Amino acid sequence: MxxxxxxxxxxxSYMSLILALVLLILTGxxxxxxxxxxxxxxxxxxxxxxxxxxxxHELALDVKGAANAAFLNLNELDRSIxxxxxxxxxxxxxxxxxxxxxxxxxxxxIDWIFFVDLEGNVYGDSILLEEQFRQNFDSxxxxxxEKNYGQTYCFGLCQExxxxxxxxxLLVGKLIRQMDTLEKAGYLYVAVDxxxxxxxxxxxxxxxxxxxxxCGQNGAVLSSSQENMIGENLGIAMDGxxxxxxxxxxxxxxxxxxxxxxxxxxxxxxxxxxxELYSSSILSVLLLLTATxxxxxxxxxxxxxxxxxxxxPLQELAESANQISSGDMEIRCQIQSNDxxxxxxxxxxxxLDEVNRLIFxxxxxxxEKWRKEMELQQNRxxxxxxxxxxxxxxxxxxxxxxxxxxxxxxxxxxYYRLILSGGKDIxxxxxELKNIETYLEICKISRQDxxxxxxxxxxxxxxxxxxxxxxxxxxxxxxLHGFRGDGKDLVSISFQAEGTIVTASVVDNGxxxxxxxxxxxxxxxxxxxxxxxxxxxRLRLMSGxxxxxxxxxxxxxxxxxxxxxxxxQVPKEEYSC
Numbered sequence: 298m299x300x301x302x303x304x305x306x307x308x309x310s311y312m313s314l315i316l317a318l319v320l321l322i323l324t325g326x327x328x329x330x331x332x333x334x335x336x337x338x339x340x341x342x343x344x345x346x347x348x349x350x351x352x353x354h355e356l357a358l359d360v361k362g363a364a365n366a367a368f369l370n371l372n373e374l375d376r377s378i379x380x381x382x383x384x385x386x387x388x389x390x391x392x393x394x395x396x397x398x399x400x401x402x403x404x405x406x407i408d409w410i411f412f413v414d415l416e417g418n419v420y421g422d423s424i425l426l427e428e429q430f431r432q433n434f435d436s437x438x439x440x441x442x443e444k445n446y447g448q449t450y451c452f453g454l455c456q457e458x459x460x461x462x463x464x465x466x467l468l469v470g471k472l473i474r475q476m477d478t479l480e481k482a483g484y485l486y487v488a489v490d491x492x493x494x495x496x497x498x499x500x501x502x503x504x505x506x507x508x509x510x511x512c513g514q515n516g517a518v519l520s521s522s523q524e525n526m527i528g529e530n531l532g533i534a535m536d537g538x539x540x541x542x543x544x545x546x547x548x549x550x551x552x553x554x555x556x557x558x559x560x561x562x563x564x565x566x567x568x569x570x571x572x573e574l575y576s577s578s579i580l581s582v583l584l585l586l587t588a589t590x591x592x593x594x595x596x597x598x599x600x601x602x603x604x605x606x607x608x609x610p611l612q613e614l615a616e617s618a619n620q621i622s623s624g625d626m627e628i629r630c631q632i633q634s635n636d637x638x639x640x641x642x643x644x645x646x647x648x649l650d651e652v653n654r655l656i657f658x659x660x661x662x663x664x665e666k667w668r669k670e671m672e673l674q675q676n677r678x679x680x681x682x683x684x685x686x687x688x689x690x691x692x693x694x695x696x697x698x699x700x701x702x703x704x705x706x707x708x709x710x711x712y713y714r715l716i717l718s719g720g721k722d723i724x725x726x727x728x729e730l731k732n733i734e735t736y737l738e739i740c741k742i743s744r745q746d747x748x749x750x751x752x753x754x755x756x757x758x759x760x761x762x763x764x765x766x767x768x769x770x771x772x773x774x775x776x777l778h779g780f781r782g783d784g785k786d787l788v789s790i791s792f793q794a795e796g797t798i799v800t801a802s803v804v805d806n807g808x809x810x811x812x813x814x815x816x817x818x819x820x821x822x823x824x825x826x827x828x829x830x831x832x833x834x835r836l837r838l839m840s841g842x843x844x845x846x847x848x849x850x851x852x853x854x855x856x857x858x859x860x861x862x863x864x865x866q867v868p869k870e871e872y873s874c
Contacts, residue, residue: 434459779807
């Protein structure tokens, strides 16, 4: 992290912040959804269960109402017909069946209605059903009605083969008495098929997979939305306690809601698969996750955009700084913005302009200083050589060697024309070699002895710059102090160039230099040779510290002086012809 770029640091910071916020918000939403789902579904189950219980009670009340209406209708019949006796049995049967039939038409929800007199005769709207009732009905129910003293009694949902062989019924009974005398006349039974309850289950549906059961005291299913379960044992004990709980059933987890109906000797059981409780929640979570992913991507894109707008200009500034450190002072930042980075870029460019102006001014001052120093050094050399040459010409004239004196005068005039060079302080290597050649020819006349010289220069070095009269002092030292005068003296001058580096050599085969003196010559500060010191100073004025002078010498074996300097900082207009 410490060595990462600003872009990576900003990206990591933005991503960490975004992910932290996303995780925090997502966790909160999911926790809220999950935590609130079970209580909300539990309340919904309790509400729907209570509503279903009330609807079943309403149905039971309707059946009781039909039983009470039948009681009144039967009491409107003639006493002899209601109580029986010596009258016509067929007439009695028709009258009672007609009364029951009319009542059934009024109460459309009633599936069965029967009247049983004290002799066991059964009256109803169907002869077949009357026969089934007579054969299979549980007569002990008569005693239950007698114990209730004429009150309408609800047997609840029960299996009654006398009425329905397969499905449970909602059964209501009432003891029938003659209203005037309170004489017992018989027993009335009204029943409703459980299919009437099934219509109520669909109205109370909460979610997919919901199952509704009405169970008896023994746990048997009396009515259900699952018809195949009627008569089966649900396997959930009747404990008489209402409420919700989680149960394991059929290899899955279910939410179970139990609502007792004590007056019907039954209880309502609502089952919902646990995974269905969260189906809507899962959809909400998926939508939330989708929105979160989209929001995260949008936030990351925005953070990347912000990072790019910050980091890219900073990278451009850094790249510009690197190019400046490499020597490119013309580079400029191309950042166009009105923020702090744009202000920094403008200040950066302004700073570069000021630095370039200062550099230019310093270069001008250094060049002017260099010209003055160069002129001073050259002015020191010119009189020295001129005095020696004039003395030589005078001596030749005195010895009547006018021809040599005249040639020497012409060579001296040529020499000074060359070194003047139109007032230039820096000349090409080619021009410097012409000066050296003229100087050596003058020396051959003045010394009156035979010596040999060679001059060589590569094509690349001919046009290279050199301070005027740089090589002449070195050649002069070789001629004056190195030659033995035995006719075998030799001095060689050579130039080579590679790129902006120029190498020059002056070699003689003379006396050589004493080791102690050579050590002093190698030390710039203690150098006693005026000519060598002049060469050093002029090269440094032109090349700065980019120059070297090496001196090699052995007694009686000659001397070699190598010069090396860099011309990269010298403007061409200073030495070009």
